Amino acid sequence: MTLAIFDLDNTLLAGDSDYEWGQFLVNKGIVDKARYEQANRRFYQQYQQGQLDIQEFCRFAFKPLASHPMESLLAWREEFLQEIITPIMTEKAKSLVKSHQERGQTLLVITATNRFITEPIVAAFGIPHLIATEPRQTENGFIAQIQGTPCFQEGKVIRLKQWLKTHNKNLQGSFFYSDSHNDLPLLEIVDNPIAVDPDKTLKKIAKQRKWPILSLR
Numbered sequence: 001m002t003l004a005i006f007d008l009d010n011t012l013l014a015g016d017s018d019y020e021w022g023q024f025l026v027n028k029g030i031v032d033k034a035r036y037e038q039a040n041r042r043f044y045q046q047y048q049q050g051q052l053d054i055q056e057f058c059r060f061a062f063k064p065l066a067s068h069p070m071e072s073l074l075a076w077r078e079e080f081l082q083e084i085i086t087p088i089m090t091e092k093a094k095s096l097v098k099s100h101q102e103r104g105q106t107l108l109v110i111t112a113t114n115r116f117i118t119e120p121i122v123a124a125f126g127i128p129h130l131i132a133t134e135p136r137q138t139e140n141g142f143i144a145q146i147q148g149t150p151c152f153q154e155g156k157v158i159r160l161k162q163w164l165k166t167h168n169k170n171l172q173g174s175f176f177y178s179d180s181h182n183d184l185p186l187l188e189i190v191d192n193p194i195a196v197d198p199d200k201t202l203k204k205i206a207k208q209r210k211w212p213i214l215s216l217r
Contacts, residue, residue, distance in 0.1 A: 003169055004100040005160070005186075006127070007178035008111040008118055011196045012097070014217050015088040017121060018061065018113040019044045024080045025064055048199065050182055054112065054133075054152040058145075062135050065116060065142040077120065085121055092216040096177070097125050106169065110160060110186070112152040116142070129167075131159050156186045181205065 009016040022040035025031045039060055046052040065073060100107055108129040109122045115132040122130045134147040149155045164170060176183070176190040181201035187193035195206035195213045206213050 001169070002103070002105045002173040003108060003171065003175070004105045005108045005110055005174065005176040005190065006097070007176075007180065007183055007196075008109050008121065009113060010179040011177055012093045012109070012125060012216070013085070013088045013121070014090050014093075015084075016044065016113075017085060017117055020084050020088075021080060021117050022061070024076070024084055028076070030068070030076070031064055047182065050201070052152070052182075054150045054155070055146065058114070058133060058135075058150065061114065062142060062144040062146075065114075065135055066144045070141055073116070077117070080117075081120055081124070085124075089121075089124065090216050094125065096216060097127060100175070101126065105175075108163075110151060110156050112150065112156075112182075129163075131156070131163055153182050154185045156183065157189060160186065178202070187211075 006012050009018060019040060022036065026033050026037050026040070043052060043057045043060065047057075097107065106129070107127045108131065109118070109125075109127050110131040111118050112133055114135050115130065116135060118132050119130060131151055133151045136143040136145040136147040149158050151159050171190055173192070174190040175192040175194060176186055177194045177196045178187060179196050179198050179202065181199055184202070184205070193211045195202050195211055197215050197217055198206055198213060203213065205211075
């Protein structure tokens with residue numbers, strides 16, 4: 001069965017859920033505004049420039065998960081989904097997902113953003129499979145460390161190959177939709193790479209290689 005793979009942030013979403021979660025925590029007073037907002041912006045700029053240290057970023061991003069009880073985290077996440085995420089789930093993105101569902105394809109989101117944030121977002125799109133960066137977890141809650149391979153840049157390829165083996169799937173006829181040059185390693189191994197509202201670097205490469213370019217905004 002053909003695999004349709006989607007990046008999440010700035011692809012299916014008209015925004016970045018990882019960055020917006022940080023801003024949500026700032027606005028609720030859960031984290032220190034001055035220090036957290038500055039660091040959140042710095043990491044996002046590094047991501048856009050292709051210079052993000054994913055281990056350093058996740059140690060930063062996972063601290064609020066590790067510092068609060070699960071009951072509070074779940075309540076905040078639900079509020080975040082309703083207030084911030086639902087408005088940036090565009091109708092064009094929903095239609096694109098539906099078109100692949102109607103073709104009987106296997107749908108998968110692969111994202112650098114952690115599973116705690118992204119799992120309910122992906123479920124809201126009706127997509128059954130998710131590969132995300134995994135926060136380390138114990139019976140007492142989260143730890144500010146990554147479990148396994150971070151789902152970023154070449155790590156997305158590693159994690160996808162693991163998933164393909166586990167699910168007895170292959171990339172024959174596969175699609176991958178992404179906005180970011182950080183996803184070039186994965187875009188280069190699928191049969192149908194598609195640039196969605198691409199950043200400048202990806203847009204240039206997509207034009208050179210004659211990859212389709214579309215907008216979901």
